[in-house]
Amino acid sequence: MSADLTARLMNLADATVSHHVAQLAEAGLILTRKDGHHRLHRAHTAALDLNLADxxxxxxxxxxxxxxxxxxxxxxxxxxxxxxxxxxxxxxxxxxxxxxxxxxxxxxxxxxxxxxxxxxxxxxxxxxxxxxxxxxxxxxxxxxxxxxxxxxxxxxx
Known part of the structure; x- marks a missing residue:
């Protein structure tokens, strides 16, 4: 999902969503790919598959x-x-x-x-x-x- 679509759906400013998406990407929790003029984001399932005990x-x-x-x-x-x-x-x-x-x-x-x-x-x-x-x-x-x-x-x- 793109950050601008997420911003519209959540009624947030584009800059707010972009900031948090960048933090999630830096933490390795989401993966990003370019699609034309947009960047599409998805969960990095391997990073999210950890459980608390591990x-x-x-x-x-x-x-x-x-x-x-x-x-x-x-x-x-x-x-x-x-x-x-x-x-x-x-x-x-x-x-x-x-x-x-x-x-x-x-x-x-x-x-x-x-x-x-x-x-x-x-x-x-x-x-x-x-x-x-x-x-x-x-x-x-x-x-x-x-x-x-x-x-x-x-x-x-």
Whole structure:
């Protein structure tokens, strides 16, 4: 549905609807495509299919490689494979944190010095990056040993 049609149906100003549509698109909750002079919007069902229990547990899936939001975030915060700054917004930070974890093998255990060396090639503030990755659950730690957890099983159909 276009923003101008939505504005008419809801008796709101076009600018108000456009503002909120832009916020929903930035949050990755809607997808937008151009159709002539109009932009058409639809729900991004993959982003909306999360349930509250998954969000609370941190079981949010990694961004998919074909996600346009992911691409925008990576272009904005990575330069030459290095992270320029860690985003403040949680959704953007989650996208960024799913990238360096791919440098670690599933099932392999790493001493902290090796983790620091790998992450140091990505970002200068290694301890911050490491702590954020652990907080998101994409990297695990116990007694100075780190590992990348196995990917979750796909939901039953």
């Amino acid at each position: 969000v609370v547990r941190g079981a949010v899936s990694a961004p998919t490689p074909d996600d346009p939001y992911r691409d925008r975030v990576l272009r904005a915060f990575l330069q030459g494979g290095r992270l320029t700054t860690l985003p403040a917004q949680r959704k953007k930070k989650d996208v960024i944190l799913h990238e360096p974890v791919t440098l670690f093998e599933h099932g392999r255990h790493y001493p902290e010095a090796e983790v620091n060396a790998v992450l140091g090639d990505v970002y200068a503030e290694v301890s911050t990056l490491r702590r954020e990755m652990i907080g998101l659950g994409v990297l695990k730690r116990e007694r100075g040993v780190y590992w990348r957890p196995a990917p979750p099983d796909p939901p039953a159909a």
